[in-house]
Amino acid sequence: MxxxxxxxxxxxxxxxxxxxxxxxxxxxxxxxxxxxxxxxxxxxxxxxxxxxxxxxxxxxxxxxxxxxxxxxxxxxxxxLARPSRSPLLVAAEPHLARASEVLGDTLFLTVRTGLDTLSVARRIGAYPIQVLSIEVGARRPLGVSSAGVAILAALPATEARKIVATNAVRFEPYRTTPAVVLARIQAARRRGYGIADVGLVQGTKSISVWIKNPDGAPVAAITLSAIRNRLGPRREADVADTLLATARAVEMEMAG
CATH class of the missing domain: 1.10.10.10 (Winged helix-like DNA-binding domain superfamily/Winged helix DNA-binding domain)
Structure with a gap:
């Protein structure tokens, strides 16, 4: 014993x-x-x-x-013992660069690590006003950001609810609740991508799409953040289509 x-x-x-x-x-x-x-x-x-x-x-x-x-x-x-970049970063970088050039706004690549999200890459677009609210290396509880919501939306519902319940106490500093997060997850599932109508900075808006590994598990998200008047209904749909196509291209790259 x-x-x-x-x-x-x-x-x-x-x-x-x-x-x-x-x-x-x-x-x-x-x-x-x-x-x-x-x-x-x-x-x-x-x-x-x-x-x-x-x-x-x-x-x-x-x-x-x-x-x-x-x-x-x-x-x-x-x-320093592992200086090489992850396969995800290698696969995503050229597609992020292309999408950023097309869209003109800042793109972020965020990965899931346990109960958190971690920002691992950022591409700054050419539009004169850029939203740089997330620094590379920033870590947040899954569910706080639109990237976290997108990743949770791609998980089985039972697993997503369990993560939200576990992270509940950690949501308080971010002024959100499990009920709000769950509602955003449901909306992202219906829509096919996540939206934060109020970004981490007032007056901004974010759209996130999930990326799955070859096994079908959501491991990351691509996020576009912009000032709100850049993401009206018509452009929101166009941006979402571009991000979804980018995410699928990254998935195909990872699958070899």
Missing amino acids: ISERQPRQGAQAIRRALSVLRLLAAGRDTGVPLSEVVKATALSRPTVHRIVHVLIEEGIVERNAAGRYAIGGQVGELA
């Missing part, structure tokens, strides 16, 4: 540490207070404190002058 329990306990400890790391990654250089990590993970404060303390000892986490916790320098060093 003891030998069976220990591996399970070890796996649980690793999963808890990873959940803490993902939350800290969302805080980027600013960091995240311990209380927020406790609230978002539903772990006890002593457990979170113990995990963070070990990660600090290993150089994976740092505590800044404001008393907040952030990803440490050792993570960047570990990332």
